[in-house]
Amino acid sequence: MRYSLSVNGQEHSVELDEDTPLLWVLRDALNLKGTKYGCGEGLCGACTVHIDGQAVHACRIPISSLGTSKVVTIEGIGETPVGARLQQAWLKVDVMQCGYCQPGQIMTAAALLAQNPAPSEAEIVAAMDGNLCRCGTYLRIKEAVKAAAKGA
Amino acid sequence: MKPLFPPQLKRHLPSRRTFLAVSAAAGGGLIVAYYALGEGRTRKQGELNAFVRIAPDNSVTIMAKNPEIGQGVKTMLPMLVAEELDVDWRQVKIEQADYDPELYKDQYAGGSMATPTSYMPMRQVGAAARLLLMKAAAAIWDVPASQCSTAAGVVKHDATGRTLPYGVLATPAAKFRAPEPASVKLKDPKDFKIIGRRIGGVDSPRLVKGAPLFGIDVEVPGMLYAVFQKCPVFGGSVASANLDEIKKMPGVRAAFVVEGGAQHVFEAEGGTQSSGLLPGIAIVAASWWQAEKARQALSVRWNEGPYAKQSSEGFAKTASELSRKPPAWSLRRDGDVQAALKGAAKLVEAAYEYPFIPHVTLEPQNCTAHVAGGKAEFWAPTQVPEAGRDLVAATLGIGKDDIIVHMTRCGGGFGRRLMNDYMVEAAAISKSVDAPVKLVWSRQDDMQHDFYRAAGWHWLKGGVDAAGRIVAWQQHFVSFGQDKEFASCAGLSPHAFPAGRVPNLSYGASLMETGVPMGPLRAPGENALVWVFQSFIDELAIAAGKDPLQFRIDLLGKKELLPGDGPGLDTGRCIGVLEKVRQMSGWGRKLPPRSGLGVAFSYCHLGYAAEVVEAAVAADGKIAINKVWAAVDVGRQIVNPLGAENQAQGGILDGLSHALNHKITIKDGRTVESNFDGSSPLTMMQAPPAVVEFLLTDHSPTGLGEPPMPPVIPALTNAVFAATGKRVRKLPVETAALAG
Numbered sequence: 001m002r003y004s005l006s007v008n009g010q011e012h013s014v015e016l017d018e019d020t021p022l023l024w025v026l027r028d029a030l031n032l033k034g035t036k037y038g039c040g041e042g043l044c045g046a047c048t049v050h051i052d053g054q055a056v057h058a059c060r061i062p063i064s065s066l067g068t069s070k071v072v073t074i075e076g077i078g079e080t081p082v083g084a085r086l087q088q089a090w091l092k093v094d095v096m097q098c099g100y101c102q103p104g105q106i107m108t109a110a111a112l113l114a115q116n117p118a119p120s121e122a123e124i125v126a127a128m129d130g131n132l133c134r135c136g137t138y139l140r141i142k143e144a145v146k147a148a149a150k151g152a
Numbered sequence: 153m154k155p156l157f158p159p160q161l162k163r164h165l166p167s168r169r170t171f172l173a174v175s176a177a178a179g180g181g182l183i184v185a186y187y188a189l190g191e192g193r194t195r196k197q198g199e200l201n202a203f204v205r206i207a208p209d210n211s212v213t214i215m216a217k218n219p220e221i222g223q224g225v226k227t228m229l230p231m232l233v234a235e236e237l238d239v240d241w242r243q244v245k246i247e248q249a250d251y252d253p254e255l256y257k258d259q260y261a262g263g264s265m266a267t268p269t270s271y272m273p274m275r276q277v278g279a280a281a282r283l284l285l286m287k288a289a290a291a292i293w294d295v296p297a298s299q300c301s302t303a304a305g306v307v308k309h310d311a312t313g314r315t316l317p318y319g320v321l322a323t324p325a326a327k328f329r330a331p332e333p334a335s336v337k338l339k340d341p342k343d344f345k346i347i348g349r350r351i352g353g354v355d356s357p358r359l360v361k362g363a364p365l366f367g368i369d370v371e372v373p374g375m376l377y378a379v380f381q382k383c384p385v386f387g388g389s390v391a392s393a394n395l396d397e398i399k400k401m402p403g404v405r406a407a408f409v410v411e412g413g414a415q416h417v418f419e420a421e422g423g424t425q426s427s428g429l430l431p432g433i434a435i436v437a438a439s440w441w442q443a444e445k446a447r448q449a450l451s452v453r454w455n456e457g458p459y460a461k462q463s464s465e466g467f468a469k470t471a472s473e474l475s476r477k478p479p480a481w482s483l484r485r486d487g488d489v490q491a492a493l494k495g496a497a498k499l500v501e502a503a504y505e506y507p508f509i510p511h512v513t514l515e516p517q518n519c520t521a522h523v524a525g526g527k528a529e530f531w532a533p534t535q536v537p538e539a540g541r542d543l544v545a546a547t548l549g550i551g552k553d554d555i556i557v558h559m560t561r562c563g564g565g566f567g568r569r570l571m572n573d574y575m576v577e578a579a580a581i582s583k584s585v586d587a588p589v590k591l592v593w594s595r596q597d598d599m600q601h602d603f604y605r606a607a608g609w610h611w612l613k614g615g616v617d618a619a620g621r622i623v624a625w626q627q628h629f630v631s632f633g634q635d636k637e638f639a640s641c642a643g644l645s646p647h648a649f650p651a652g653r654v655p656n657l658s659y660g661a662s663l664m665e666t667g668v669p670m671g672p673l674r675a676p677g678e679n680a681l682v683w684v685f686q687s688f689i690d691e692l693a694i695a696a697g698k699d700p701l702q703f704r705i706d707l708l709g710k711k712e713l714l715p716g717d718g719p720g721l722d723t724g725r726c727i728g729v730l731e732k733v734r735q736m737s738g739w740g741r742k743l744p745p746r747s748g749l750g751v752a753f754s755y756c757h758l759g760y761a762a763e764v765v766e767a768a769v770a771a772d773g774k775i776a777i778n779k780v781w782a783a784v785d786v787g788r789q790i791v792n793p794l795g796a797e798n799q800a801q802g803g804i805l806d807g808l809s810h811a812l813n814h815k816i817t818i819k820d821g822r823t824v825e826s827n828f829d830g831s832s833p834l835t836m837m838q839a840p841p842a843v844v845e846f847l848l849t850d851h852s853p854t855g856l857g858e859p860p861m862p863p864v865i866p867a868l869t870n871a872v873f874a875a876t877g878k879r880v881r882k883l884p885v886e887t888a889a890l891a892g
Binding site: 016017019020021024028029031032033034035036037038039040041043044046073074075078086087090091094095096097098099100101102103106125128129130131132133134135136137138139140141142 | 221222223224350352353355356357359360361362363364365366368369371377402403439440441442445512513514515516561562563564565566592594595794795798799801802803804805806809827828829832833834835836837839841842
């Protein structure tokens with residue numbers, strides 16, 4: 001089937017099977033490799049993207065369900081003020097170890113801050129708890145989200 | 153397979169002949185290289201492993217030779233060069249080297265070895281380049297080099313104030329001979345400007361924007377995608393499958409049976425490992441999703457092999473039976489344990505057990521390979537490219553010199569990427585379809601075909617005398633292996649502490665055979681054994697009526713080096729970290745009901761750590777970890793404190809994942825858990841604050857990937873005991889049993 005989709009403000013047209021998850025559309029059809037595969041079952045958050053501003057697991061979204069929704073990925077989130085602040089905060093705090101989960105972490109944090117610009121620690125943890133970090137950088141992730149919320 | 157111990161620190165000191173070399177760069181500039189030649193290896197004529205390249209435009213390029221798995225080595229090693237070169241860190245560009253055994257040595261990530269093996273050599277490279285640049289400036293000014301100094305990429309003649317930037321001096325400097333590495337004067341650490349500074353990861357600016365740096369992100373022209381279905385039962389093979397049906401599915405280009413290959417034995421972290429090409433079914437398609445979907449339609453009849461009846465339950469039952477017999481063999485026997493147990497004032501008996509656990513790197517195993525015309529090229533997330541190359545060479549009959557390995561960033565390592573089974577799978581598939589292939593394992597593949605941390609069972613008896621000293625320790629370890637050879641990383645060292653500090657002590661072992669693959673996982677051996685030993689020491693401290701922290705210090709006794717498999721345990725350094733964490737954590741303070749502090753220490757991979765956990769146990773048994781304090785001694789210098797703290801905190805959280813979450817259950821010869829709902833890393837909700845302090849001692853700097861991880865597990869379960877009076881003797885912790 002041919003599908004058109006809007007990703008990071010650009011229109012794309014792709015010929016794919018209808019059940020192809022958005023994750024693989026992004027990674028392999030559009031060559032946007034920032035969205036990561038981690039579990040395929042919505043259990044780790046590595047593939048988190050925004051659909052119409054909501055953080056979702058791209059591994060669980062078939063392309064046929066997208067319709068005219070607007071998709072934003074880690075490659076595009078830096079264009080938003082919140083996304084840019086988060087990326088800066090991530091660098092300032094030096095969050096990363098391997099870095100594989102971090103695009104998903106930033107995307108979840110960006111959706112949180114867009115809806116709640118000054119979250120409490122408990123609200124940060126509640127929003128971020130579905131994003132696994134195998135290296136254990138959670139303490140710095142929290143610190144970076146707080147820094148970005150303050151406008152750092 | 154060889155016995156596991158004593159192996160783990162074979163590579164702990166560079167023993168090879170080393171020298172520096174200098175050459176002019178094409179188009180002008182200076183290249184300084186460092187060689188550490190292994191036996192039977194010579195360098196390629198005229199080629200340099202340019203650790204430092206200084207160009208006429210003043211840019212400085214430093215090669216990162218080791219695989220980056222999240223340990224920060226791509227930042228840390230170049231910092232050492234840049235420090236002695238005396239350049240501004242902002243001038244420095246870092247490039248990832250390919251695997252090249254003729255140009256580089258020790259291109260592996262494992263065993264926390266990058267710091268101990270590279271701390272001096274990397275500094276010598278930088279210092280040599282600086283010396284040559286000073287010589288070049290001195291020649292231009294016609295003054296003695298001794299009158300020149302450097303700062304931030306500039307040579308200065310102190311008397312006249314004249315300066316020349318490195319870029320101008322690079323080409324003339326290339327005509328001088330390289331100095332002997334040992335003869336180069338290194339900076340006094342008090343003058344360090346880069347070493348010891350908090351420096352962010354060099355790839356981080358690209359990572360936060362989602363740049364394609366990982367193995368799974370590799371794109372090669374003409375590439376196809378593959379999945380590989382192995383028999384879920386360990387040791388099984390393919391009998392038949394509906395391949396004709398699969399071949400007709402959308403996007404599928406090929407579907408075929410891959411025959412297994414021989415096992416390849418190699419040295420890696422934790423000792424001798426073995427890996428190989430397992431039999432299975434390869435599906436190659438135009439996209440990964442199409443290959444994966446076709447796999448879901450597979451119908452396979454498997455020959456399940458000899459291990460199809462094995463289960464975790466069965467192992468536990470057999471272990472229990474073995475525990476009632478004498479150990480199959482003795483690992484160590486000091487004094488007369490039986491007599492000492494009889495004469496002890498207090499006796500403690502306990503049985504400890506821990507499960508298989510997976511690595512679950514967040515980036516699943518994957519590899520891109522192109523095998524054609526008798527040659528092979530790889531883009532591989534691997535911790536040890538040399539073993540991967542050798543495995544491919546041995547399995548597919550390709551000459552080692554005809555194999556190129558590009559090392560990609562790894563989305564976690566933890567020991568899993570020492571095994572390279574995914575490399576040989578990708579190569580076998582690429583060879584069959586005559587095209588470049590990216591093989592990506594699903595999470596299910598990854599969790600069900602791991603080389604697990606071995607499960608283990610320990611039966612202990614201990615006795616303390618009237619003065620509260622341990623006088624007897626008897627331990628029967630039931631593990632996996634064959635005859636008297638432990639399976640990979642499933643061993644117990646005769647030197648394991650408190651050996652040498654208990655007058656009557658015996659360690660014995662009995663083994664079970666299994667088809668379950670095992671291998672090194674972060675802090676191999678110690679990641680489980682430290683929990684057992686530091687828990688039972690706690691039990692004896694309680695029996696003796698002593699404070700658990702002081703009891704450990706008294707047990708360590710005189711400050712000295714104990715015998716070990718490699719460098720032995722330094723009791724003084726153990727006491728040092730214990731005293732430090734006592735002060736950091738406010739040890740001994742009063743806590744609310746059902747709250748407690750627990751302590752433990754360990755020595756592994758040349759580093760020392762003592763940790764205290766404060767935990768509160770709710771009425772339903774749920775554990776809240778309020779805080780963790782860690783005192784860590786890895787020598788006199790922390791190269792990059794920003795990365796070091798991150799590593800230490802990560803190790804602590806990883807240990808808590810073992811304590812609370814991770815397990816692999818074997819049933820009917822296969823792994824039950826298939827995704828993160830079955831075995832999960834710690835979540836943010838579970839992650840406590842972790843305060844890390846480094847105790848600087850007058851010892852060579854060593855690594856941090858492993859040492860901070862093991863002690864947090866017993867520190868937690870000892871805290872649970874302090875809070876509830878209930879001793880956790882089985883991992884992961886069953887919280888329901890702690891209700892009260």
